[in-house]
Amino acid sequence: MIDFRSDTVTRPTQAMREAMANAPVGDDVYGDDPTVNDLEQWAAERHGFESALFCSSGTQANLLSLMAHCERGDEYLCGQQAHNYMFEGGGAAVLGSIQPQPIENEKDGTIPFTKLAAAIKPDDAHFARTRLLSIENTINGKVLPLSYMAEAREFVNQHNLKLHLDGARVYNAAIALDVDIKTISQYFDSMTVCLSKGLGAPIGSLVLGDTAFIAKVRRWRKVLGGGMRQAGILAAAAKIALTDHVARLADDHANAKKLAEGLNRLPGFTVNTGIVQTNIVFTKVDPSIDQQQLATRLKGKNIIVTPGNPMRLVTHIDISSADIDTFLYELEAAL
Known part of the structure; x- marks a missing residue:
């Protein structure tokens, strides 16, 4: 998950x-x-x-x-x-x-x-x-x-x-x-x-x-x-x-940056990457996107997000760089 x-x-x-x-x-x-x-x-x-x-x-x-x-x-x-x-x-x-x-x-x-x-x-x-x-x-x-x-x-x-x-x-x-x-x-x-x-x-x-x-x-x-x-x-x-586990927090920060940049390449998502400083990403979501439906589809792919506008996504020790790639791929497919 x-x-x-x-x-x-x-x-x-x-x-x-x-x-x-x-x-x-x-x-x-x-x-x-x-x-x-x-x-x-x-x-x-x-x-x-x-x-x-x-x-x-x-x-x-x-x-x-x-x-x-x-x-x-x-x-x-x-x-x-x-x-x-x-x-x-x-x-x-x-x-x-x-x-x-x-x-x-x-x-x-x-x-x-x-x-x-x-x-x-x-x-x-x-x-x-x-x-x-x-x-x-x-x-x-x-x-x-x-x-x-x-x-x-x-x-x-x-x-x-x-x-x-x-x-x-x-x-x-x-x-x-x-x-x-x-x-x-x-x-x-x-x-x-x-x-x-x-x-x-x-x-x-x-x-x-x-x-x-x-x-x-x-x-x-x-x-x-x-x-x-x-x-x-x-x-x-x-x-x-x-x-x-202190030094490895830098990995979470790098993954958050990668996530923010990836979201900006998808239609309907906007992130101010300049304020992504640590492990928390806030993305604006176009109102045309049904976030509840999106969250349900993603959960079927073993990905959990919390709907919101902005939507908050948090990276951590159990999320790898490869997981970011998987999420962005499945998110685009679910749109």
Whole structure:
């Protein structure tokens, strides 16, 4: 099956399966799982933070971070397109009593600092207390420049805020920028990393921050029912994702470029190839094309896409360059 719905559909490699089967385990809620402890200690050092916590999902990792940074009645600033605002069930408001203050993103994914500054609330009982700026890299496949992240650090310092990175695909950003991950992480008070997208682990995300922050995150994880027991089975695969699957993200980026260029050669599909920077392709589809019918035909050829306009197609470890050729051939035949 060639599945373009998301990079979350990746399946664990044989090396991951073997590591999972043989992982030493203990009760992680007691802090006794040696494989989880190894992952967290290694990841904290690798990303330049004091501490780390292994969580079940990116949504949980973001929610825990927001709840650790903010108290009831506080607010966080973010982009209108931010995943932790639009696509995570309103968890910060529902479970954390934290008010999001979204600001419209620019076309390149950045958030204008002038608009962010204007949204910071005065010290007045009528308003929520602005505590945090949350940004996302990558955002809709676009890479935020290092210069923008440096400006964000200066901005939060100036306004006495904390800075959080939703780093669901931060390694895609690092590969696209051709920098070490610490070149990005250095600017942030906290950061999440999703291990079950392009990095290919079956389950898991990390929250990274200083020791006091991660202690709060750990407590909120327990409150939210996220304490896992013999989680070393999952952590073993997660570490392989970070040690063995980072460099190969460049293959996903190359395949996304190839896909975008191929779509532009087909009638009824239009891609702005200039904004295909990582592993996500958005293509406009001519309204004359019945996308539901098209998706059904493709599924009959063992290809899965999600109808939409634009249609989003995501490359990942389970999609090869040859698979791109197969998809383009079958797509043209199905039109």
